[in-house]
Amino acid sequence: MSTFHPRRRRGLAVVGAFAAAxxxxxxxxxxxxxxxxxxxxxxxxxTDNDKSGDKVVIGFSAPAADHGWMGSIxxxxxxxxxxxxxxxxxxAEGTNDVNLQISQVETFINDKVDAIVLLPFDxxxxxxxxxxxxxxxIVVINVDREFDSPFxxxxxxxGDNYGMGVSAGTFVCDDAKGAxxxxxxxxxxxxxxxxxxxxSRGFADALKKCGLKVNNRVAAEFTVESGEKAASNLLQxxxxxxxxxxxxxxxxxxxxxxxxxxxxxxFVMIGGAGSADxxxxxxxxxxxxxxxxxxxxxxxxxxxxxxRLLVQGKSMSDLAEIEVPRQxxxxxxxxxxxxxxxxxxxxxxx
Amino acid sequence: xxxxxxxxPSMQVPTPTRGDRGGSLGLARNLGLVIALVVLCAVxxxxxxxxxxxxxxxxxxxxxxxxxxxxxxxxxFVITGGGxxxxxxxxxxxSSVWATTTGTQAMANDIGWIVMVFSAVLxxxxxxxxxxxxxxxxxxVPFIATLAMLASARGLAEIIADRKTQIIRNQGxxxxxxxxxxxxxxxxxxxxxxxxxxxxxxxxxxxxxxxxAVGGNPEAARLAGIKVQRHTVYLYALLGxxxxxxxxxxxxxxxTGSSTxxxxxxxxxxxxxxxxxxxxxxxxGTVVGTLFGVLIFTTLTNVFTLNNLSTSAQAVAKGVIIxxxxxxxxxIADRKT
Numbered sequence: 001m002s003t004f005h006p007r008r009r010r011g012l013a014v015v016g017a018f019a020a021a022x023x024x025x026x027x028x029x030x031x032x033x034x035x036x037x038x039x040x041x042x043x044x045x046x047t048d049n050d051k052s053g054d055k056v057v058i059g060f061s062a063p064a065a066d067h068g069w070m071g072s073i074x075x076x077x078x079x080x081x082x083x084x085x086x087x088x089x090x091x092a093e094g095t096n097d098v099n100l101q102i103s104q105v106e107t108f109i110n111d112k113v114d115a116i117v118l119l120p121f122d123x124x125x126x127x128x129x130x131x132x133x134x135x136x137x138i139v140v141i142n143v144d145r146e147f148d149s150p151f152x153x154x155x156x157x158x159g160d161n162y163g164m165g166v167s168a169g170t171f172v173c174d175d176a177k178g179a180x181x182x183x184x185x186x187x188x189x190x191x192x193x194x195x196x197x198x199x200s201r202g203f204a205d206a207l208k209k210c211g212l213k214v215n216n217r218v219a220a221e222f223t224v225e226s227g228e229k230a231a232s233n234l235l236q237x238x239x240x241x242x243x244x245x246x247x248x249x250x251x252x253x254x255x256x257x258x259x260x261x262x263x264x265x266x267f268v269m270i271g272g273a274g275s276a277d278x279x280x281x282x283x284x285x286x287x288x289x290x291x292x293x294x295x296x297x298x299x300x301x302x303x304x305x306x307x308r309l310l311v312q313g314k315s316m317s318d319l320a321e322i323e324v325p326r327q328x329x330x331x332x333x334x335x336x337x338x339x340x341x342x343x344x345x346x347x348x349x350x
Numbered sequence: 351x352x353x354x355x356x357x358x359p360s361m362q363v364p365t366p367t368r369g370d371r372g373g374s375l376g377l378a379r380n381l382g383l384v385i386a387l388v389v390l391c392a393v394x395x396x397x398x399x400x401x402x403x404x405x406x407x408x409x410x411x412x413x414x415x416x417x418x419x420x421x422x423x424x425x426x427f428v429i430t431g432g433g434x435x436x437x438x439x440x441x442x443x444x445s446s447v448w449a450t451t452t453g454t455q456a457m458a459n460d461i462g463w464i465v466m467v468f469s470a471v472l473x474x475x476x477x478x479x480x481x482x483x484x485x486x487x488x489x490x491v492p493f494i495a496t497l498a499m500l501a502s503a504r505g506l507a508e509i510i511a512d513r514k515t516q517i518i519r520n521q522g523x524x525x526x527x528x529x530x531x532x533x534x535x536x537x538x539x540x541x542x543x544x545x546x547x548x549x550x551x552x553x554x555x556x557x558x559x560x561x562x563a564v565g566g567n568p569e570a571a572r573l574a575g576i577k578v579q580r581h582t583v584y585l586y587a588l589l590g591x592x593x594x595x596x597x598x599x600x601x602x603x604x605x606t607g608s609s610t611x612x613x614x615x616x617x618x619x620x621x622x623x624x625x626x627x628x629x630x631x632x633x634x635g636t637v638v639g640t641l642f643g644v645l646i647f648t649t650l651t652n653v654f655t656l657n658n659l660s661t662s663a664q665a666v667a668k669g670v671i672i673x674x675x676x677x678x679x680x681x682i683a684d685r686k687t
Contacts, residue, residue, distance in 0.1 A: 090658045093651070096613060098604050100651065103414035107655045110406040124515040125604035125611075128524075148517055192513035 042079040042301055045317070052086045053312040058304060059108030061092040061101055062119040062143075067222060068250050069273050070094075072297035072348030073119060073143075080301035087308055098125040105129045108138070115139040115307035119300055124148045139310045141303040154310060156327045157302050159295045161195045163332035165202025167293040168245045168270050171334045173210035175243070175268060180211045182242040185267075187230050187255055189247045191219035199247055199272070216241070220251045227254030232262065241267040249275035249292060259288060273297075274335060276347035283340045291336045297348040299330065380627065382678030383642035386671065390649045398656040407652065409535060415648040416541035417599045421615060422622040422640050423548040424592030429620070429628050430552070430635025431585045432565035433485065433492040437499035438593050438619055441477045442612030444507040445470040445597035450516040450607030463523035470601065471594035477503055478590015482583030500616070507609035515608045518601060527602030537599045544595060549637040561585065565632030622647060625675040646671060 044050045058081065065071035074094060081089035090113065092104035098121055108116050109132060116133055120126035123145040130140050130152040142153035176182045186203060189196045196219070207213055216238045220230035227246070235241075235258060246252045249271045259269070271278045271292030278292050296302075306324055309315070315322045335343045394402035401407060421438050428435050448454065449470035458465040477499060484495040518524065527536050552558040563571040564581050572578045600611050624630055625646070626639030650671065654664045 090655075092655050093664055096610070097615075098608075098611065099414065099417050099600060102603055103410055103648075103652070104655055106410040106413065107407070107652065110404065110410060111401055111656070122515050122604070122606065122608060122610060124517050125606040125608060128605045129603075190513075192508075 042076055042083060042298065044083050045305070047317045049309060049314050049317055050084075052084070053314070055086055055088065056084075056115065056308050056311045057088045057090065057111075057113045058307050058311075059090045059092065059105070059111070059113040059116040060118075060300070060304070061104045061108075061116070062094050062300060063101075063121040064094040064096045066096070068275055068348050069248075069295070069297050073300045076298045077117065077300040077304050080298075080304045084308060086312075087304065089304065096121050098122055101126060102129045105133060109133050109136050112136075113138060114311040115141065117141045117143060117300055117303040117307055118153075119143040119303075120145050120147070127152045139307055141307050141310075143300050143303045154326075155306050155324055157299045157306065158327065158329045159299060160329050160332040161198035161295075162202040163329075164247075164272060164293045164295060165199040165204070166206045167202075167332050167334040168272070168291075169203045169206025169209075171270060171291050171293075171336070172207060172212065172243045172245070176210065176212065178210065182212055183215045183238065183240060184212055185216040185234055185238055185241045185244045186214045186218075187227065187234060187244065187246040187251070188217065188219040189222045189251065196247065203245060220248075220254075222248050222251050224251060224254040224257075227251030228258045229254070231255040231258035235259065235262045235264055243267060244269045244288075245272070246270070247272040249273045249278045252278060256287065256289070264288075270334075274343060274347050276344065276349050279335060279340050279344045279347045282335065282337055283344070285337055291334055293332050293334050294343060295332060296330045296346070298346055302328065302330070380636070380639050380642055382675055382681075383626065383639060383646065385678070386675050387642055387646050387649065390646060390653060394649065394653045394656065397653065401656055402653065405533075407656075409538065411645075411648050411652050412538045412541065413535055413603070414651065415644050416537045417596045417603070418615060418618050418622065418648070419541050419641065419644040420544045420592050420596045420599065421589075422619045422626075422644050423544055423637055424589035425619045425623045426548065426626070426628055426635050426637055426640045427552065427561055428585050428589045429623050429630060430565045430632060431561045431582065432568065432632030433582065433585065434620070434630070435478075435481060435496045435586065435589055436493065436616045437477070437481060437496040437503055438589065438596075439612035439615035440500045440503035440507070441474050441590060441593040442597045442600060442615060443609050444477065444503040444510075445473045445594045446601050446607035446611045447507040447511045447516065447609055448473045448607075449597065450518055450601060451510060452516075455518065455520055458520050458523065463520050463526065466518075466520065466523055466601070467598050470597045471591055474590040474592070474594025474597060475587050476590065478593065479583060479587040481590070482586030485586065486579035486582035504609060511607070511609045513609060515606045515610075518605045518607070523602070524605055527598075537602060540595065540599065544592065545637065545641055552635065552637050557584070562633060562635070565629075565635070567633070618647065621672060625672055643675075646675070 060077055062074050063070055065074060074091065078089060078091060081087045095101050101121055105116060105118065106129065116138055118126065118130060118140060127147040127149050130147055131149060133140050134152060140153045142156040144159060146156060147153055172184060184207060186200065188200055204214060216234055218230045218234045220226040231254065244267050246255050246269065252271050265288050267288060268290045269288040271289060272295065274292050274294040278289055281287050281289050282291060310324050316324055425435060425438065449466045454466055454469050481496050481499050484490045485492050529536055552561065560576050560581050563574065563576055564578050568578050601607055622643035623640050626636060626643035628635035628639060650667060
């Protein structure tokens with residue numbers, strides 16, 4: 001026995017060294033590709049506003065990146081800040097604990113930053129501390145989830161949830177070409193959230209215009225597992241579907257898995273939010289996915305840009321208005337094979 | 351009734367005596383933690399200078415520490431008594447939601463904002479008492495009983511709130527908790543009061559000595575005449591009360607009640623208690639150590655935020671600190687015994 005030991009030990013060492021090398025290499029390649037994720041979509045304005053001005057210190061805080069879209073929010077904001085040599089972006093740890101997020105904003109206030117770009121975990125819960133920041137003379141830009149007081153932010157950047165539903169519904173109507181006998185299904189996100197209700201309302205309103213309605217509707221929870229569960233139930237319940245709108249491309253990974261398991265391909269599926277994977281597969285045209293609607297993950301990057309303009313006293317050069325607007329609602333365009341190349345660079349990796 | 355001197359020879363844990371815990375607030379025993387906190391503060395001062403050492407920043411750290419700190423002090427009692435509670439975050443959520451429903455708020459507008467405080471603390475205590483009864487009289491393992499409470503309390507909170515965030519409209523509540531007597535925020539004062547009360551209760555009262563006895567060896571404690579089951583219920587109810595207080599603090603900080611409040615607070619609280627030197631197996635516990643544990647974590651978070659450091663690095667640092675602090679504690683404890 002003992003004679004085998006050295007050899008075995010040497011074998012182990014070789015395996016160990018190999019494993020370590022793989023780990024290191026893996027970490028490196030991950031790191032470098034991660035940096036490229038968003039840089040292609042993020043750019044300067046190409047106007048006089050790009051001229052370097054006074055130094056702007058911006059504090060940034062967002063919820064934990066437990067979702068591809070949310071991860072991209074922070075990455076895009078950082079990439080945007082790097083474009084400007086007069087912007088110093090302080091990024092606080094992503095957190096779903098409002099207590100911690102409040103203390104991050106308090107730290108920014110103590111630090112006397114010039115502006116704060118804030119995507120709150122819960123808009124209502126972050127309102128009072130945001131107001132405290134505004135009272136301290138800090139420009140607060142509210143992103144995606146609205147505060148419940150107009151005094152808590154100088155400007156707000158929002159996605160268009162109702163518009164997502166309208167875009168998806170309009171695509172279905174156009175594709176159905178007036179046929180009234182089509183079966184439409186919908187897989188929603190977390191049902192109690194106002195944003196989900198807005199999306200569904202927009203979808204139903206758009207369908208109504210061409211005489212269609214949602215025949216089957218289930219709700220998931222924005223996660224891959226919940227998407228899989230909801231979709232398999234839906235596919236059981238509806239033996240034949242013509243159109244399926246899924247609110248969210250991250251949960252869509254699970255939805256697609258369920259569709260594959262059920263061997264179904266008789267329908268056209270429309271995604272939501274606009275992940276890179278989904279856009280790639282729209283481009284390739286090799287699955288039921290034929291379209292998706294965009295919910296921009298570059299909202300916080302726009303927040304950074306607006307914060308810089310506001311602090312430097314610049315205006316949005318393409319508007320006649322001198323002041324930066326109080327609210328920006330970003331469009332929710334439909335992405336199909338025809339225009340996918342336009343949107344692919346700004347898509348997020350799920 | 352005096353504390354029974356339970357000493358099972360097979361037990362590794364020495365039953366602490368009064369002198370051991372009193373006097374110097376156990377500073378010597380918490381040496382590892384003191385060193386860790388001092389090192390952290392030194393790093394803060396070196397890297398962030400006046401931004402770290404300012405009064406405003408210290409208050410920011412304390413406000414952040416207050417919520418989790420109050421829960422951790424309650425948790426110290428339960429763990430010292432040989433139990434564990436995974437439901438604290440969910441209880442915080444339920445308390446905050448219950449205290450901010452339109453019904454409660456209407457009552458608060460009629461009678462006074464104290465109604466909201468009262469209902470939060472009451473709901474917390476009730477949940478804790480249910481945990482305690484299930485564990486002590488129902489013989490359900492603490493891990494499972496409180497896991498059930500974790501699921502059902504947060505579920506109930508979601509039902510009551512309809513998964514919406516409830517905004518506190520009562521001006522009196524916001525005014526009181528927003529005030530800063532002597533420049534110190536109210537919730538920091540509450541934290542200090544709870545900490546002092548917790549220290550006194552654990553180290554200077556019969557209740558505290560019974561807690562050590564029950565945690566160290568429940569059978570011996572029973573033979574010594576302690577009503578172990580009743581005491582266990584008290585311990586969990588006490589933790590529930592601190593959860594209610596934490597809910598009030600969170601309500602004042604966010605001006606909302608929400609079913610998402612307090613998510614994963616159980617892990618933060620247990621981590622703070624354990625690196626503080628309280629034995630997970632029960633029988634030994636220290637409120638001062640727990641306070642250090644809480645302060646170490648919140649100071650770490652603060653230093654990272656001030657220095658604009660990456661999110662993931664902080665998680666790694668937290669893990670490393672837990673291990674180092676526990677190793678240091680063990681070394682020092684070994685040397686002393």
